[in-house]
Amino acid sequence: MPAEFLKIHPQNPEPRKIQQVIRCLQDGGLVIYPTDTVYALGCDIHNARAVERIARIKGIKPQKNDFSFICHDLSHIADYAKVSNSAFKVMKRILPGPFTFILLAGSRVPKVLANRKTVGIRIPNHPIPLQIVHELGNPIITTSIKDDDEFMEYPTDPEIMFERFQHQVDIVIDGGFGGLIASTIIDATTDDFEVIREGAGEFIY
Structure with a gap:
């Protein structure tokens, strides 16, 4: 059965439609959604089969994934990653925003994602994914939708997606x-913060 094409207001997401997305995620569904940078593909991080489905779409083995995930706020991050005092101060200053922080993985990271010692964390400045994560009660996967077009790396039109x-x-x-333009990626596993991909966010430490 084909996917549903669901219009949601980008600034004032309709609660009924957000709940529809939540039910889909809870049932193991995959969702393409907007962020403050590019569109992303995601699922509930606690649903191993859904994570495996995303890995197949991306053409990788689930154990080799490098998926990041979206949290609702800084307190949410602490459940899934180890955040130093210095990193917390930096993140508090620039999040929500177009940044992905690489942090040491915490104990609550699901086994299907715990193949690495680090995790990528995002808090995008966009009401739709933030509301989804808030209502769901735990993070969702975020992996960018890529385009085969040699002139445009990321598709922008939801209808084409x-x-x-x-x-x-x-x-x-x-x-x-x-x-x-995708998010700027910052390695914050130590207090020697390193930008490992320049993206939409300008990182000034």
Whole structure:
């Protein structure tokens, strides 16, 4: 059965539609959703089969995944990653925002994601994913939707994403056109913060 194309207001997400997404995620569904950078593919991090489905779509083995996940706020992050005082201060200053922080993994990271000692954490400045995570009660996977177009690495039109992925995912959220630049990735596993990918966010430490 093809995915549902679900329009959600990007600034004032309709609660009824957010609940529809929550039910899908709780049932092991895959969702394409907007962030403050590019569109992403995600699922509930505690559903191993859903994580495996995303790995198949990305063409990787589940054990080799490098998926990051979206948290609702800084207190949420502490449940899944080890955050030093210095990292906390930096994150408090610039999040929500277009940054991914690489941190040492915490004890609550699910086994299917715990193949590495580190995890990538995002708190995007976008109401839709933040509301989804808040209502769900735990993080969701975030992995960027890539395009085969040599001129444009990330697709921006939800309708085009629906055409491409409608038989692989369960919901494609239309929250307006997406961005073209992914998040800036910062290694915060030590207090010698290192930008390992320049992206949409300008990191000044």
